[in-house]
Amino acid sequence: MLAELLLAALPAALPQDGADPPVGRATVYRLDSIETLDGKVLTNATILVREGVIERIGQAVVIPDHARVYDLRGSGSVAMPPLVLGQAGMLRQTTSGGGLRGKIKGIDHLQISQDQMADLREIGVLLLGVEPGGSGIPGRTSVLRTDAEAPIDALVHDLHLKMTLDISKSSKDLLRKALKDADAAIDKEAKAKADWEKARKEWAEKQKAAKEGGKEEKPADKVEKDSGKESSSGRGRGAALRQEPEQEKGKDGDNKGKEQEKGPPETFEPPKIDPNLQPVVEWVRHQRMVQVRLDNAGEWLHWLDVIGKRELPWEVVLVHGGSTNLAEVVDDLVAHQVRIHVPARISTLPSTRIQQNLPALLARAGAERIVLTPTSSGSINAAKDLRVLLADVVREGLDRSVALRAVSVEAAAALGQEDLVAPLAAGAPASFIILDGDPLDPQARVTHLVAAGEILYDRKKAEAAENRE
Amino acid sequence: MILSTLSSLLLTLCAAAPAGAEAGLAEVCTPGNAWLAQDPPAEEQGAESEQEEAAEAGESAEPEADPEPNPYLAIVGGEVHTVTGGVLARATVLCKSGRILKIGPRVRIPEGAEIxxxxxxxVYPxxxxVESFGILRGRGPSIADSFDPFALNVDLGLAGGLTTVQTGDAIAKLTRGTLDGHLLATxxxxxxxxxxxxxxxxxxxRQRLEGAQEYLRxxxxxxxxxxxxxxxxxxxxxxxxxMEAVKLLKxxxxxxxxxxxxxxxxxxCDLLESYPMRSVIFGGREAWTLAPRLSRAGARLVITPRAKSWADDRLxxxxxxxxxxxxxLWDTGVEFAILPGQTSISLGGLAGRDLLTLPMEVAFxxxxxxxxxxxxxxxxxxxxxxxxxxxxxxSLEVGKDADLIITDGDLFDYRTFVQWAVVNGRIAYDKxxxxxxxxxxxxPEATAEEVAAEIADALIKAGAADDGGEGGEGDGPR
Structure with a gap:
């Protein structure tokens, strides 16, 4: 079902002015205001949804015949893209421990009931990124929808690799070793491939020579069968090459002629990599993003020290508590032009009462990709407070549109889900929430959660159902 | 009573300072144990001539060639206490890329230099x-991996004038805000x-040392x-x-x-005379009673002037x-360093007894x-x-690391604060x-006019020095 929804959301470019005849029944939401989050606020506007996609949006939208119409005007209704919790660590069981555990997935640690999922929908959360607990290299983030039947329905099981760092030799050595081992694994594979290519070439030449010499060619399917056998043994190619003669001897010791005719496998079988190291290797190959979690300015410098001058894909998750000196490195953080996840809260300088608004400092320094997260503490209540915290940082200086983007479209982009949550525009996925007031007003409540055209939550219906019970 | 003590101390200090400055501190005493002297960087050879040479050498190396953005830091107009080259009034210390490039009253400041x-x-080094506890974490050669460059204690250490501390056998600098150049040596x-x-x-x-001596023989x-x-x-x-004993004897x-x-x-002392080796003795409370002996044995000490143990009248x-x-100890030629009673640093504890106020211990x-x-x-x-x-x-010498502090008064005055600390040519602390x-x-913030006037003054002087020929550059006050 989810896959279907996603597929429905995929075709982004839709007919603008009836170039193609529209299909399916349209749904129309008439609203007092729309925060599109691409720089516009539309008042007294309409969203026309068809096939999971926003077909038209604006103040002058012609409502088609037979459309289902939700007229929410006059109730202070505001639509915006749904909320996304990219760092929903509060939803997982408490786990500790360190070391290199790249094979762990966030979903392995997830501890969430259907009731809690319903709670999240009620506050307008559509997407969750859940990273595994622990320190060092504890594993990979899983991405879920809040309407998933069970956690196993995760959209993505293994997204970003989480890393943590503290200011100690052991912590840095763990990361350095992982990088070194990943480099070694890549070198090993390159060498194995070179060996295989060489063996392959030599074998081919030998075959050619044999053919020219008038000998009978060995049937190709036999070769393939042999190669299949080797790859299924799961051994590295280098090892397989070395072990080959022994195996052959063991099987048919006197059949020497056949052994010579046997060539290396047709497809290259890379050496096996420790599954815990595998995501690090992918990182080094620029195939996987790393999210490094830092809670003070010193850790930032040590992180830079660990990765050195290497160009690697990573983003920063600031996980500080109430007290932080991260303001010391704001300019440096921003200069690295990486996505920054930062708690939506006012923090205090250590040993002082000086308060600072880290999200606002980052935005003012020119950070373009900011994701605001709930405070890292505890339970689902932290997520419920997100809009209140957001109001706090906006009051203290963070730009309102930056703040709203940072809890929805930016957070979705960080999870690679731009196809599901994006700024509201014609052709964009029809995913949005409707509130009965300003999103930054703590009294405003979410009345609807719409994901790719499907209404996942409708406050009136939910309350009616509750009353029936 | 306390007030009178302090004011008398202050009077002593005030009287001492100009005298020292006038004397030019030309006669730099060296402790008697010269055979132990460690790689003295020409410190006894009169730093002035050295500065002159370096100033001339530096003249040819002009900023255009350097791709690094603004590597210069100039500390302008202060009373520079070089330690090895006397006290220079209204002098400039020009640092480049973490080292001291020029010192003198007429130093031309390159364009774009931080001033x-x-x-x-x-200005002091x-x-x-020589020992600290809790300012830096970690130990040994990998100390940088445990260094928090934004830790409170780093700030406090710099506020106390410290730029280098020894901890856990690592000699490291308080490089606030950066991990670069943290470890100096072990x-x-x-x-x-x-x-x-x-x-x-x-x-x-003694047996270990005897065995080592026999081996070396x-x-x-x-x-x-x-x-x-x-x-x-x-x-x-x-x-x-x-082999550890062998290393000691070698x-x-x-x-x-x-x-x-x-x-x-x-x-x-007996041991050192039998087995000559480099040494340092921490403590030395009764060292004053046998200073000549310590001097002959080549011992070096780390003392705490306020550490007390009462005299035993029966002896x-x-x-x-x-x-x-x-x-x-100084009069006898024994080399020594001073540490306070506590080698930690904090905002708690006994005021004036830890590394937050090292010069106060020395004042005693x-x-x-x-x-x-x-x-x-x-x-x-x-x-x-x-x-x-x-x-x-x-010491402040051309070629040495640009680690210095700028104080608003005599270093040993109780009222004096460190205004800036520079580590590796980088401003690490600003009060x-x-x-x-x-x-x-x-x-007090200088007005823009004052700053402009001072810079203009310095430029005019530098220009005059340039026109006046080569001899003038880098000369100390006569």
Missing amino acids: LDAHGMR GLVA APWTSLSYGSTSPSARRKL KVREVEIAKQLGEKDTPDVETKGVD GEKTARFRANSAKDLLAI NRPNGWSIENGRV AIRGGLNQDAALRSITLDAARILGVSDRIG QQASYFAHIRPR
Whole structure:
């Protein structure tokens, strides 16, 4: 079902002015205001949804015949893209421990009931990124929808690799070793491939020579069968090459002629990599993003020290508590032009009462990709407070549109889900929430959660159902 | 009563300062144990001529060639206490890429250089703590991996004037805000126990050293035999030889003792005379009673002027603590560094007794008669020599690391604050920016006109020096 929804959301470019005849029944939401989050606020506007996609949006939208119409005007209704919790660590069981555990997935640690999922929908959360607990290299983030039947329905099981760092030799050595081992694994594979290519070439030449010499060619399917056998043994190619003669001897010791005719496998079988190291290797190959979690300015410098001058894909998750000196490195953080996840809260300088608004400092320094997260503490209540915290940082200086983007479209982009949550525009996925007031007003409540055209939550219906019970 | 004590101290200090400045501090005393001298970076050769040379050398290296953005930092107009080259009034210290490029009253400041206005202030080398606890975490060569460059204690250390500390056998700089250039060296120390309470430990140590000495003798014999063309010279057996002791005797390591009583100090002198080696003795409370002996034995000390142990009247000899300890040691030519009673740093604890106020401990040695130049050496150059890093830090000399502090008064005055600390040519601390002392007697901000006038003044002077020929550049005050 989810896959279907996603597929429905995929075709982004839709007919603008009836170039193609529209299909399916349209749904129309008439609203007092729309925060599109691409720089516009539309008042007294309409969203026309068809096939999971926003077909038209604006103040002058012609409502088609037979459309289902939700007229929410006059109730202070505001639509915006749904909320996304990219760092929903509060939803997982408490786990500790360190070391290199790249094979762990966030979903392995997830501890969430259907009731809690319903709670999240009620506050307008559509997407969750859940990273595994622990320190060092504890594993990979899983991405879920809040309407998933069970956690196993995760959209993505293994997204970003989480890393943590503290200011100690052991912590840095763990990361350095992982990088070194990943480099070694890549070198090993390159060498194995070179060996295989060489063996392959030599074998081919030998075959050619044999053919020219008038000998009978060995049937190709036999070769393939042999190669299949080797790859299924799961051994590295280098090892397989070395072990080959022994195996052959063991099987048919006197059949020497056949052994010579046997060539290396047709497809290259890379050496096996420790599954815990595998995501690090992918990182080094620029195939996987790393999210490094830092809670003070010193850790930032040590992180830079660990990765050195290497160009690697990573983003920063600031996980500080109430007290932080991260303001010391704001300019440096921003200069690295990486996505920054930062708690939506006012923090205090250590040993002082000086308060600072880290999200606002980052935005003012020119950070373009900011994701605001709930405070890292505890339970689902932290997520419920997100809009209140957001109001706090906006009051203290963070730009309102930056703040709203940072809890929805930016957070979705960080999870690679731009196809599901994006700024509201014609052709964009029809995913949005409707509130009965300003999103930054703590009294405003979410009345609807719409994901790719499907209404996942409708406050009136939910309350009616509750009353029936 | 306290007030009168303090004011008398202040009077002493005020009287001493100009005298020292006028004397030019030309006669820099060197402790008698010259055979132990560690790589002295030409410090006895008159720094002025050296500065002159370097100033001329520096002249050819102009900024255009350097791709690094703005590598210059100029500390302009301060009273520069070089430690090895006297005191220069209204002088400029020009730093480049973490090292001192020029020092003198007429130094041309390159375009784009960062300028610290030190008019009316004093410039000293960054202070050195030969031992510290809790300022930096971690130990050994990998100390940088445990260094939090934004830790409160780093700020406090810099506020106290420290730029380099020894901790866990690592000699590291308080490089606030960066991990670069943190580790300076590792302390080549081997702790030895030679206390009177354990005769067996003493015997064992002597045996270790005896074995090492015997080994070295054999090694020399073999070497000489080889030099004389003898063949079949067998390698010397290393089995059973304490190689750590061998390193001590070869001067590759420094023996580190803890001793306070005259009895223990004497025993160490005996040991050092039998087995000459580099040494440093922490404590030395009764050192003043046997300073000549310590001097002959080549011992170096780390003392705490306020550390007390009462004299025992039953002993028929001078004993106990003395505030004159530092003065007596200096007069006898024993090299020493000074540490406060607590080698930690914090905002708690006994005020004025830890590394937050290292110069205050030294002020008590001055009170006991130690001259101010020697006092400054004890927490700069001599501390650096004891740590074996005097080629890099400890004095303001061309070519040395640009680690210095700028104070708003005499370093040993209780009212004096460090206004700026520069580490590796980088401003690591600014009193007005750090939140802990900024509100206490805030630094009067110079008006834009004043700054402009001073810069113009400096430029005119530099221009005049250029026109006036080559001789003028870099000269100290006569």
